[in-house]
Amino acid sequence: DGGITQSPKYLFRKEGQNVTLSCEQNLNHDAMYWYRQDPGQGLRLIYYSQIVNDFQKGDIAEGYSVSREKKESFPLTVTSAQKNPTAFYLCASSIWANRGGTEAFFGQGTRLTVV
Amino acid sequence: AQRVTQPEKLLSVFKGAPVELKCNYSYSGSPELFWYVQYSRQRLQLLLRHISRESIKGFTADLNKGETSFHLKKPFAQEEDSAMYYCALPLPPDAGKSTFGDGTTLTVKP
Numbered sequence: 479d480g481g482i483t484q485s486p487k488y489l490f491r492k493e494g495q496n497v498t499l500s501c502e503q504n505l506n507h508d509a510m511y512w513y514r515q516d517p518g519q520g521l522r523l524i525y526y527s528q529i530v531n532d533f534q535k536g537d538i539a540e541g542y543s544v545s546r547e548k549k550e551s552f553p554l555t556v557t558s559a560q561k562n563p564t565a566f567y568l569c570a571s572s573i574w575a576n577r578g579g580t581e582a583f584f585g586q587g588t589r590l591t592v593v
Numbered sequence: 594a595q596r597v598t599q600p601e602k603l604l605s606v607f608k609g610a611p612v613e614l615k616c617n618y619s620y621s622g623s624p625e626l627f628w629y630v631q632y633s634r635q636r637l638q639l640l641l642r643h644i645s646r647e648s649i650k651g652f653t654a655d656l657n658k659g660e661t662s663f664h665l666k667k668p669f670a671q672e673e674d675s676a677m678y679y680c681a682l683p684l685p686p687d688a689g690k691s692t693f694g695d696g697t698t699l700t701v702k703p
Binding site for chain 2: 509520537572585
């Protein structure tokens with residue numbers, strides 16, 4: 479079954495702790511993305527990666543970190559520096575098109591609650 | 594800067610009424626635009642793209658270059674259309690900016 483898998487679906491952490499969200503895809507896509515979804519604020523881009531071992535900051539990268547050691551995996555770490563980490567996080571992937579455009583394929587999301 | 598704007602955060606219509614979700618864009622070059630939908634408890638997924646000029650679940654969207662708009666329309670709304678809708682430019686991102694609009698929550702009342 480091809481697609482993007484995010485885990486866990488729900489995550490609770492204490493304030494001050496770092497937490498890592500998992501994202502795996504088997505679509506053979508080069509590009510992967512992390513978005514944060516808050517009510518009334520749309521989808522804000524956190525980080526994205528065009529290729530293994532390379533990634534770029536998005537709109538709201540502060541307080542987050544990522545790695546891209548494998549094509550299939552793009553984990554997101556929410557650090558203690560993120561001031562308002564409680565949110566719904568979406569991972570996506572796409573082919574990477576230098577010309578023209580392409581669509582995004584999304585995971586089911588992870589709802590992070592920091593208490 | 595390339596961006597899309599969805600002016601309505603919330604939209605409510607009665608079942609059977611026409612519905613139009615607005616989207617305006619700013620894009621250099623020939624734009625390609627998408628509508629994504631997120632039903633309750635389901636993943637965000639592509640609804641339609643303008644280049645294919647198809648109708649999905651009764652929805653259509655026409656690109657109007659003069660008005661720089663890509664509004665999503667359906668002549669007769671159904672309760673199952675209640676969802677969050679996002680208008681979007683294509684990936685990859687331009688200068689690290691999200692290619693998605695802020696979204697419109699559509700509620701279709703019985």
